[in-house]
Amino acid sequence: MELKSIKDAFDRVANKQKLSYTKTQEIIQMLSQELDKALILLQEQFDQRPILASLKKTLQENSPLTQIEVREKELNMALTKYPKVLEKQQLNSDISKAYRHNVEFDTHVVNQIIANFFYRQGMFDVGDCFLAETGDESECSTRRSFVEMHQIVEAMEMRRELGPALNWATSNSEKLRQARSDLEMKLHSLRFLEIARDQTSQEAINYARKHMAGFADSSLYEIQKLICSLLWSRNLEHSPYSDLLAPSRWNDAVRELTRQYCNLLDESSESALSTTLAAGTQALPVLLKYMNVMVAANKKLDWQSVEQLPVAVELSEEFQFRSVFVCPVSKEQASDENPPMMMSCGHVLCKQTINKMSKNGARSSFKCPYCPTDVDISKCRQLHF
Incomplete structure (x- = not known):
């Protein structure tokens, strides 16, 4: 089972779809601009014929429908080839020959790992229901902490509220500094931009003096950039500092907060369950292929006796701890x-x-x-x- 070839084929389809979407959006935007210009001219001039003729010529030269059809054709070709790639792969659903059978697990620990995964995803009702169904009445030790974390993240993602995040970061400021995290500075930067947008430049400067002075050694360039952006405070999206408004800055802050929150809980940023499944998905095809070769050669491998894997398994860098x-x-x-x-x-x-x-x-x-x-x-x- 060659998962890499399947993934590569899927990535090609995804890239074609993104390219087709981007090109279509560009064409629609061009059409909208040309129509808006024509409407303005039609309202200003009495003779409409040259305006309509110019609009017709522009549309003929750009051929928007033809461009869209070309992109759609390329996307359809990629979609047509993808099922053929899947058909060529011999997907083996029997994975039992690639793992040990007589392994004793601590049921309580396994239940806690699964519940922990649900709580990390913010699925608290599902996690509670799972523990109740398994008869494990003990509460997952990290549940309450993850409730607080998701409340902070939800406030940032859904309502663009920084208050809870700033309160948490301020109360854990020393620990964040020890971890060399720039989370606190990222949150103050977002708050600075909000003040500059909704209030006055002077109030934004006062906020920077009060909350960002302590980060001058490590984030001087960022602070200078924020202060200079005040020159375009009423038109920041069309200024040299428009990147300060990028949604990715909020996404980066959320990811860093999640990572540091888990770090202070002595938890990894990814759950043990998701990491195990992701690593296992990469290792399984290699082990199955090896076992198929062993079976074809009439050789047996006793999984219970081996101390290490019989074949090299290359995992991605994120799984090399x-x-x-x-x-x-x-x-x-x-x-x-x-x-x-x-x-x-x-x-x-x-x-x-x-x-x-x-x-x-x-x-x-x-x-x-x-x-x-x-x-x-x-x-x-x-x-x-």
Whole structure:
């Protein structure tokens, strides 16, 4: 099951759809502008024929319908090819051969992980119902905290209210500074722009003096940019500082608040359940393919006895939480019994590989497999990641 090819085909369709939408919007905007100009001229001039003739010529030269049809045709071609990509993939629904069967889970912990996922998404009724249905009467330890977090996020996203977020950030200011987060500055920037828009420039300057002075060392450029934007306070959207009004600034603030809120709870920004499922989705096709090869070769693999995966599984960077060393010679992952060792030449091998190359210490030196250096076994040093 090649998920990458399916994803690539889907991305092509999505990109074509976005391109088609963008082009259609541009054409509609052009038509609207031309019609508005023609209407203004029709109201000002008595002779309407040259105006209508000019409008007709402009429409013929731009051919808006033809342009839309071309984009729609490209999108339809991509949509037509996508089902064919799916048909070529042998989707195997039987994943049982790629995991261990006799694994004992702590039911209470699993229930808490699932409930925690619902609470993270703001689905508090669903989480409560789930725990009630499982008979687990204990409340998830993070429920109350996530209620507060979602109230703050909802105020920002739905009502553009910064009060709750600023109150939380101010009360946790020292912890945010220790985490080197710029969340507090981001929130003050948004509040500054609101004051500049709804009140006066002087009040915005007073707010900056009171709340942003402490961020001058780390965010001086941002503060200078905000102050200069006051020169266009009544026409900021058409100024060199129009990017300050971008919706992405609110989205960035929400993401940073969510991340830091979870961080102060000693929780990851993503739930354990979603991370496990996402990583498993990437690893599963490789394991299934390996098992199919083993079956075809009439070989068996006892999942209960293996200590590490029998095949290399490349996960995306977001799922790499700690350094892992794999010996470039034996292809085995380092462990406490087989730690990585740096040789005098700077190259690194696992301890068991070095033992084999030195005949278990019978030879005091051996040649490095990656450079012409003679390696002195006594000078090999263990690395700690």
